[in-house]
Amino acid sequence: MRYERKDIIGDIASALIVMRKTSSFETFAKNREIVFSKIEESKSMGGMFCYMRAYRIKRCVLSQEDELFSLLIERSEKRFGKRKTLDLLERYKDILPLKIKKKYGFAKDGKRYLYCYVRFSDGGKSYCYIYDDKNIKVGMRVLAPVGEHDETHEGVVVKTAKFSYDNAPFPVALTKHIISISD
Numbered sequence: 001m002r003y004e005r006k007d008i009i010g011d012i013a014s015a016l017i018v019m020r021k022t023s024s025f026e027t028f029a030k031n032r033e034i035v036f037s038k039i040e041e042s043k044s045m046g047g048m049f050c051y052m053r054a055y056r057i058k059r060c061v062l063s064q065e066d067e068l069f070s071l072l073i074e075r076s077e078k079r080f081g082k083r084k085t086l087d088l089l090e091r092y093k094d095i096l097p098l099k100i101k102k103k104y105g106f107a108k109d110g111k112r113y114l115y116c117y118v119r120f121s122d123g124g125k126s127y128c129y130i131y132d133d134k135n136i137k138v139g140m141r142v143l144a145p146v147g148e149h150d151e152t153h154e155g156v157v158v159k160t161a162k163f164s165y166d167n168a169p170f171p172v173a174l175t176k177h178i179i180s181i182s183d
Contacts, residue, residue, distance in 0.1 A: 012038045012057060019068050023075035025088045028068075029095055035061055065097045073100070086173050104173045112162045113172055118144050118155040126158050128170045131178040136160065143179040154182050 015031040015038070022028050039058045076085040089096065089104055096104075116136055117126040129144050136142065138157055146153045165172055 012061075016061065016064075020071065023072065023079050025072065025076065025092050028072050029092055032095060062097075066099050069097060069100045082174060086171060112164060113168055113175075115161050115163055115169060115175070116142075116157045116178065117159040118142060118178075119158050120146065120153055120155040127155075128175055129178045130172070130175045131160075133178070133181060136178065136181060141182045143182050145176045145179065150176070152179060 012035050015034040018031045019028055019035070022031070036058070039061070073085060073089070076088060080088075086104065089100075093101065114131050114134070114136075115128055116131050118129055119126040127144075127146075129142075131142075136157060138160060140157050141154055142157055143152050144155055145151070161169075163169065168175070
């Protein structure tokens with residue numbers, strides 16, 4: 001019986017190490033499932049001691065989950081880029097901690113996002129941005145990041161609108177933010 005407990009603790013520790021080092025969402029999810037199934041297995045070994053130990057281990061794992069997911073997302077963004085990482089987050093959103101869900105816009109919190117369309121040249125294409133300053137109105141000149149390297153350019157707001165996460169014109173997590181009003 002004692003040997004089995006050590007095996008379970010060892011399996012949990014191994015799975016946590018893999019979770020900390022991986023950049024694959026699939027491997028992460030699989031090892032997360034191993035951790036929680038082993039915790040449940042240790043509960044069923046009998047006795048209050050096993051149950052309390054399993055409870056403490058589960059609490060410890062859950063307290064590290066935000067950090068583990070943040071490391072995974074960081075590695076994934078370096079390896080695959082932001083858009084592919086968001087696709088992966090979308091696929092595994094049911095196991096994301098609430099803090100991560102809110103950060104990437106997967107939490108259904110009813111939040112409304114303020115979008116504005118900015119045109120940088122006369123007759124040019126307009127681009128979507130999120131803005132936080134409620135003073136922004138159509139016709140105002142604003143500073144916004146443009147391109148891959150986020151160079152700051154001045155443009156004119158041609159339209160403003162409010163959207164929920166689900167009906168936003170561009171994915172919330174990928175949308176750039178207005179820097180400031182330039183008027």
